[in-house]
Amino acid sequence: MKITRFASAIGTLGLFSVLTTAHAGVIEDRKANFKANNASMRAIGAAIGSGDFATVKSEAEKIAAWAMVMPDYFPEGSGGAGTSARPEIWSDFVGFKDAAEANYYAAEALINAAAKQDGDAAREALQAIGASCKACHQKYKSW
């Protein structure tokens, strides 16, 4: 089920490939979403510390939701100046989608840990999310 949902979200990518205008908007949008990712990661770290699992869950849900649509925000031709997106995103788009999917499943593991109010599992899942952010950046982000 989860995989189907993910696949249908990224299936809309074809639409973006024919829209050659407005890449500036999509670049701004994706940067804003990544900044929100950072804020979520910080909020989750603090919330695990204080046992606030409702916040852990809601922030993890934001990360999962963004991960699911992330590839849609990288239409072909939206690299170059003003973005740190590397050309490898488009030469290896399947790998890029896999990296977004790994991020999604890591966030889902955290949602589950939060639902069980399991602090140790939540800490582990948070680390796994961080690793999935970093893995993608190392391959597909220039700085």
Ligand code: HEC
């Ligand atoms: C599937 C790949 C991928 C994943 C997963 C990913 N990122 Fe990124 N991230 C990128 C790319 C590519 C850029 C560059 C976007 C651009 O400049 O257009 C970026 C940019 C950023 C930026 C800079 C935004 C700006 O203002 O320029 C931050 C911060 C960031 N990511 C944080 C995160 C965090 C935190 C996570 C995990 C919760 C994460 N990212 C997961 C690919 C990814």
